[in-house]
Amino acid sequence: MIQLLQTGILNESLIQIEWGNYTQSVAAIHRHLENSNSEMTGWLNSPIENNVELVNSIQQNAYKIKMLADVLVVIGIGGSFLGAKAIQDALTPYFGDCANGIEVVYVGQNMSGAYIRQLLNSLEHKEVYVNIISKSGTTMEPALAFRVLRQYMEKRYGEEAQNRIIVTTDAEKGLLKAIAEKSGYQQFLIPANIGGRYSVLTPVGLLPIAVAGVDIEKLLAGAKQAAIVLKNENLDQNEAYRYAVIRQELYKKGYQIELLASFEPGLTKLHEWWKQLFGESEGKEKKGLFPATVSYSTDLHAIGQFIQDGSPIIFETLLHFKEILCDYHVPFDSENDDQLNYLANYSFNEINAISKQGTAMAHADGGVPIIQLELERLDAYHLGYLIYFFMKACAMSAYLLQVNPFDQPGVEAYKKKMLQLLQE
Structure with missing residues (x-):
């Protein structure tokens, strides 16, 4: 309380x-x-709805990522980035690795060329997964970062890149949705009636948080x-x-x-x-x-x-x-x-x-x-x-x-x- x-x-x-x-x-x-049924109020009751199937799917994917990768690169800005990073920083160690998770880093929250370059350099000797988060796929900062990381993953992993890129996006529409369908990327869906800054308790935040080693069942x-x-x-x-x-x-x-x-x-x-x-x-x-x-x-x-x-x-x-x-x-x-x-x-x-x-x-x-x-x-x-x-x-x-x-x-x-x- x-x-x-x-x-x-x-x-x-x-x-x-x-x-x-x-x-x-x-x-x-x-x-x-x-x-209200017309406004973006889906977050009000979502914690009460007990979506066990969704939580299990997120946990299974988090476990797979932790087994196959050293780092998860999360692409997002605003509500697609801040909530997950907030909970990760609050509940994981200041120094060294979390015993229950792997490194989770973020990109697409700025347009710094130095940040992108140094991120790519840091991935050189690590196994990588990517999670792109955007309802539309048209927001400039994450869209540019995804272009870079998508090409990086395809060049490095070839056809296997398809299995290492996870898309969190709208259920029905948007540029990112179309890219995910065309490329065969696994998808998590952002509820249509939940806006970005209210979305941390949806797959937007839950997947990165789980990969970082936080107990999402207790969070929920x-x-x-x-x-x-x-x-x-x-x-x-x-x-x-x-x-x-x-x-x-x-x-x-x-x-x-x-x-x-x-x-x-x-x-x-x-x-x-x-x-x-x-x-x-x-x-x-x-x-x-x-x-x-x-x-x-x-x-x-x-x-x-x-x-x-x-x-x-x-x-x-x-x-x-x-x-x-x-x-x-x-x-x-x-x-x-x-x-x-x-x-x-x-x-x-x-x-x-x-x-x-x-x-x-x-x-x-x-x-x-x-x-x-x-x-x-x-x-x-x-x-x-x-x-x-x-x-x-x-x-x-x-x-x-x-x-x-x-x-x-x-x-x-x-x-x-x-x-x-x-x-x-």
């Missing part, structure tokens, strides 16, 4: 949020989400629990909706930036996933909070000064896991020449937790509104819960702003301009 605690709110009127003013609108939005179990718990229109009992309302109240008070902060470096890509989720869902019609992120304690020594004493435009959402499965205790030193023996009874994670507490207190004293999201431990189950929590809160937040959570017209605008310039 997620505990949502409200601390350090700037003034008493904000502490006393008039929750009753939101009761009817939240309930109406909830019913709209639950009953956490998401299922969240889907059940958060299927409640009562604002008093739905923490995702309460988070959305607090954000809306702070936005009304003139705060322009939400700063998501955590205290574990492996969560950095989760920040990036969160940033896309809220940025693309809310940033429309000249509305919306700007989603920004920091990783503590590193960024306390970089941007911490501005947060503490700078322009009062920021509120902070602190994400904290009470238990990290891996830890290290501060050793005792008989010399104590660094004068740190007073910490010898602590572990690094315990010090990190105290750092979180001190940061929250200092920023609150400095006038920064603080929201705290706290989970029991950093594992697949609780991360699955958190992923679903954020998606549910995001949909509610966008509708409270009276914008569509599921389109991205601004992204399409940049694509059109870039294409015009390239064709000229």
Whole structure:
């Protein structure tokens, strides 16, 4: 379960949020989400549907890839890349190999020639599988990367390349779908009613995550629990909706930036996933909070000064896991020449937790509104819960702003301009 605690709110009127003013609108939005068949809301119930056949297929393919390859190259951008990378980084070792998985690397999320060249060089003495993820196949960055990797695989493996390329795409249409059918590539299907930034719990994210060694059954179990718990229109009992309302109240008070902060470096890509989720869902019609992120304690020594004493435009959402499965205790030193023996009874994670507490207190004293999201431990189950929590809160937040959570017209605008310039 997620505990949502409200601390350090700037003034008493904000502490006393008039929750009753939101009761009817939240309930109406909830019913709209639950009953909508026309919008991209397939993610709402997908964790509850228990698609055992699909999960088994993903696990079988992940096992085959791990047996036959040293590295899986995943091609994707945005929602086709960030969710899988977020969970992989959060739940696999910082250094060395994961005992249950193989190396999973990503390409197609930028257009750097140096990145492509160095990736290909790194594959020279490794056995390779490729997973291209795109609903349409026409997004420039992954399409270019797939052209390169497809030629690389065909040159290196010949006819066997057909068996080493897996396509995750639309069930019925699109350029990538046509290529997969023509070339005989194995396919996983992206549900038509789930958009990219809401797709991490579909084959889009599940296959790379499973290959990396993460237990996707536990991940989905956490998401299922969240889907059940958060299927409640009562604002008093739905923490995702309460988070959305607090954000809306702070936005009304003139705060322009939400700063998501955590205290574990492996969560950095989760920040990036969160940033896309809220940025693309809310940033429309000249509305919306700007989603920004920091990783503590590193960024306390970089941007911490501005947060503490700078322009009062920021509120902070602190994400904290009470238990990290891996830890290290501060050793005792008989010399104590660094004068740190007073910490010898602590572990690094315990010090990190105290750092979180001190940061929250200092920023609150400095006038920064603080929201705290706290989970029991950093594992697949609780991360699955958190992923679903954020998606549910995001949909509610966008509708409270009276914008569509599921389109991205601004992204399409940049694509059109870039294409015009390239064709000229």
